[in-house]
Amino acid sequence: MIRLDDRLSAIAALVRTDRRICDVGTDHALLPCRLCELGAEHIIASDINEGPLAAARANVEKYGFGDRISLVLSDGLKNVPPCDDIIVSGMGGELIADIVAGCSFVSADTRFILQPMTKAEVLRRYLYSAGFEIILENGAFSGSKAYTVMLVGYTGEKRIIDSGFAYFGKNTDPRYTAKVNSQLRKLAHGDPALLDIIREEQK
């Protein structure tokens, strides 16, 4: 059994394994390999760089999923055929927003599983401005770092979100709250209004 860290496990938990899946920016392809173990029949594992795709190929062969994982060289979703569940993880929020914006096959049934390493507030603002909604967010913790993992759908209703929601989203995990509060305290040196959205922390 492939053992993923908490961050990748939290992502895997939100993927529908009976759908057409793509992992954009797959790098090592451990997540697609684990999803195959969990029952996925076909996954596209894409990356913009040849080096990560070579690492992905090595893992796909090592775990024997060559007939179920297709490796694709692609900038975002440009060379990716229509999929239902699209994973974009381990990148900055601005890049993830660009990749989602480049999706040409969104429907009401499309799901994005997004995990920004930085600038989650930029990603949330983009998502709502473009007619997406966050269905749920879960906390994930690898090492001492707190992450958020978003499950996102498309409604077509465009909305402007407030700063509190942009920074915290639907993630109510105390460790994520503490991380965002710390970020806001630093940012408040340039924008004191951000102190107003800091949330109470559970001890």
Ligand SMILES: C[S@@+](CC[C@H](N)C(=O)[O-])C[C@H]1O[C@@H](n2cnc3c(N)ncnc32)[C@H](O)[C@@H]1O
């Ligand atoms: C830090 S790794 C994250 C790997 C994995 N998704 C994870 O969450 O652990 C980021 C990967 O995204 C790829 N990448 C960066 N920009 C990309 C883009 N525009 N389209 C596809 N892949 C991209 C990089 O080549 C790299 O392999």
